[in-house]
Amino acid sequence: MSEKFLKVNIQKELKEFELDIDFKLNKGCLGILGPSGCGKSMTLKSIAGIVNPDTGIISLKMDEENIYFDSEKKINLKPQKRNVGYLFQNYALFPNMTVEENIGIGVSKEKREKTVSEMIKRFHLEGLEKRYPRQLSGGQQQRVALARILAYGPDVILLDEPFSAMDTFLKEQLRIELVNSLKDFDGFSVLVTHDRDEAFQFCDELIILDKGKIIAKGETHEIFENPKKLDVARLTGCKNTSRIEIIDDYHLKSLDWGLTLEVSEKISPNITHIGIRAHDFAPAKKDEVNSFDTENSSLLEMPFEWEITLANGLWWKREKQIREHEFVVPDHIKVDPKNTILLEE
Incomplete structure (x- = not known):
């Protein structure tokens, strides 16, 4: 054909x-x-x-x-x-x-x-x-x-x-x-x-x-x-982006969130930002990889999800049922290294 x-x-x-x-x-x-x-x-x-x-x-x-x-x-x-x-x-x-x-x-x-x-x-x-x-x-x-x-x-x-x-x-x-x-x-x-x-x-x-x-x-x-590029990540709905400082091949510091994070992909010199989609966080224990505390976070209820805004500016979206009206924010949450997105400006 x-x-x-x-x-x-x-x-x-x-x-x-x-x-x-x-x-x-x-x-x-x-x-x-x-x-x-x-x-x-x-x-x-x-x-x-x-x-x-x-x-x-x-x-x-x-x-x-x-x-x-x-x-x-x-x-x-x-x-x-x-x-x-x-x-x-x-x-x-x-x-x-x-x-x-x-x-x-x-x-x-x-x-x-x-x-x-x-x-x-x-x-x-x-x-x-x-x-x-x-x-x-x-x-x-x-x-x-x-x-x-x-x-x-x-x-x-x-x-x-x-x-x-x-x-x-x-x-x-x-x-x-x-x-x-x-x-x-x-x-x-x-x-x-x-x-x-x-x-x-x-x-x-x-x-x-x-x-x-x-x-x-x-x-x-x-x-x-x-998405590879910062603007593309934002246009495809990535709510969390931060400037970075590279520590080594698989670790970086997010300058806007104040976190040190491990990533699954080798960080090339042209990477300037990191992205995390708002649904990609999960409850965690204190000592787990990419775990951090949720102290002073704020909670907003939507019909089918909770919107949690952390003190450092990160935004977490957690699915919920329509009849579910209570949610206790865990002391710590994490992001899996494979769910981090490395971005060029």
């Missing part, structure tokens, strides 16, 4: 920075994770043809390579020619069209009735065919928008922070629905988000973007487990 890919290598001068994106996706879903205003949505719009890069190339190969944009060859396909589906944050349904009309809008007359019927069943929209968008819930609107995209058989689906404006309950429900909806999709999908949980749940591969530049890319699980 010939190689399939979505290749994007583009540059665009923006007001505050230059967008410089370079990746090649060979399968599944790519996540682009980063703070607001870092160039995530601009990347999607460039792939879709809504925005023109200054230089670079965007191409897709399914059966044969199709060049969407090439600044040197002066190729720039219109959005309608790119076979790309774009799921906007607000779903962009036509308010004066019914569910079935919205789904069938991009399908030829010969195939429309059959395709719409298939999509209605696939996305569990039976009974809603004659309703208008204003008569639908957020979840139903999302399913209609996805059905409309998939009805005309795109090669690429672009998802632009599809859950950003939703409350927590609806967000969790729609995440599951979207994962299931994309299971049978044979093309490529790119999800833009500032939510690390979404990136982890959806994406086979991940790009971390900051001020228009890629600061990390690779398999999603690998980036979360071994």
Whole structure:
């Protein structure tokens, strides 16, 4: 079987920075994770043809390579020619069209009735065919928008922070629905988000973007487990980071926490910080490796976890049951050397 890919290598001068994106996706879903205003949505719009890069190339190969944009060859396909589906944050349904009309809008007359019927069943929209968008819930609107995209058989689906404006309950429900909806999709999908949980749940591969530049890319699980860079650790949710002083190959002093810690990986000279994820502490005895006291810590109860802030600034998150309302902070806690993260600035 010939190689399939979505290749994007583009540059665009923006007001505050230059967008410089370079990746090649060979399968599944790519996540682009980063703070607001870092160039995530601009990347999607460039792939879709809504925005023109200054230089670079965007191409897709399914059966044969199709060049969407090439600044040197002066190729720039219109959005309608790119076979790309774009799921906007607000779903962009036509308010004066019914569910079935919205789904069938991009399908030829010969195939429309059959395709719409298939999509209605696939996305569990039976009974809603004659309703208008204003008569639908957020979840139903999302399913209609996805059905409309998939009805005309795109090669690429672009998802632009599809859950950003939703409350927590609806967000969790729609995440599951979207994962299931994309299971049978044979093309490529790119999800833009500032939510690390979404990136982890959806994406086979991940790009971390900051001020228009890629600061990390690779398999999603690998980036979360071994972020390597301080900014990447923070963007993937590492709450505890400290400057360090190297003692020897496997020991360091954390300058911000006042602790001497053992690590499992040899410390190279370019390591400047240590990270510990908030869930990676455990109760300990005084003399255990990487054990320290919890004197003068503060305790905050959340529905499903305790948040313990230690006097030295470390943050510990401990899971709890909803009916559990008492927790005695142990005198000492520890972090396993293998759960420490060595980081470069």
